[in-house]
Amino acid sequence: DIQMTQSPSSLSASVGDRVTITCRASQSISSYLNWYQQKPGKAPKLLIYAASSLQSGVPSRFSGSGSGTDFTLTISSLQPEDFATYYCQQSYSTPPLFTFGPGTKVDIK
Amino acid sequence: EVQLVESGGGLVQPGGSLRLSCAASGFTFSSYWMSWVRQAPGKGLEWVANIKQDGSEKYYVDSVKGRFTISRDNAKNSLYLQMNSLRAEDTAVYYCAREVYYYDSSGYGQGGAFDIWGQGTMVTVSS
Numbered sequence: 001d002i003q004m005t006q007s008p009s010s011l012s013a014s015v016g017d018r019v020t021i022t023c024r025a026s027q028s029i030s031s032y033l034n035w036y037q038q039k040p041g042k043a044p045k046l047l048i049y050a051a052s053s054l055q056s057g058v059p060s061r062f063s064g065s066g067s068g069t070d071f072t073l074t075i076s077s078l079q080p081e082d083f084a085t086y087y088c089q090q091s092y093s094t095p096p097l098f099t100f101g102p103g104t105k106v107d108i109k
Numbered sequence: 110e111v112q113l114v115e116s117g118g119g120l121v122q123p124g125g126s127l128r129l130s131c132a133a134s135g136f137t138f139s140s141y142w143m144s145w146v147r148q149a150p151g152k153g154l155e156w157v158a159n160i161k162q163d164g165s166e167k168y169y170v171d172s173v174k175g176r177f178t179i180s181r182d183n184a185k186n187s188l189y190l191q192m193n194s195l196r197a198e199d200t201a202v203y204y205c206a207r208e209v210y211y212y213d214s215s216g217y218g219q220g221g222a223f224d225i226w227g228q229g230t231m232v233t234v235s236s
Contacts, residue, residue, distance in 0.1 A: 030220075031219060031220070032219070032220035033220075034220070034222040034223075036154075036223075038154075043204055043226035043227065043228060043229060044146075044154065044204075044223070044226055045226075046222055046223060046224050049211055049219070049220070049222040049224075050211050050213075050219035050220060053211070053219075055224070087153065087154055089154075089156075089222070089223075090220075091220035091221045091222060092220065095166065095168050096142065096159060096168065096208070096221055097156070097168055097170075098144070098156040098159075098221075098223075099156065100153055100154040100155065100156065101153070102153050103153045103154075
């Protein structure tokens, strides 16, 4: 089974900061990596698919990169509405099975 | 409006059963793989099960195999999760989610993602 890890598990940042979150897969998953944002009490929201493609309607301050085993989600200038928990998720497995990372909580410094 | 609405959650004793439903609207339900994803209180997301458009393929996370059954009724635009032999560790918010598969300009698959989620329904397993 493919395992996903994320770092850091939490971070504190200020509005306007550049924030980077890392996700690592236990084996190569090519670019089959997605990123989600979840706010308390709400369902997750898809931000990035296929490692670097921005989901429709998502602000351009969000970007993704990476391939193989190492991936990054970057928020170029943190906004108040971006304080949330972020999850990576792999979709490489066949048949279609999915694994999420443990999450990274971004809160206010 | 594209929407998923879950129902059927509640409090159940260990060993009991519960059936969750998810009503889809605003899109052609029969054209999509569908999944259930859960989140235990204060914990991360865990994919539980999914089902192909025509119901011919179903897959489960190991921890629920033999206990949970996913199904769908395309005529009713509905997704279901039958949960039997429930355990305390099944306590979670259960989300239904639409799977979408992406392809690049060459037609090469880029994997799947969950692009539409319901609001979730809480399942509590406790005596």
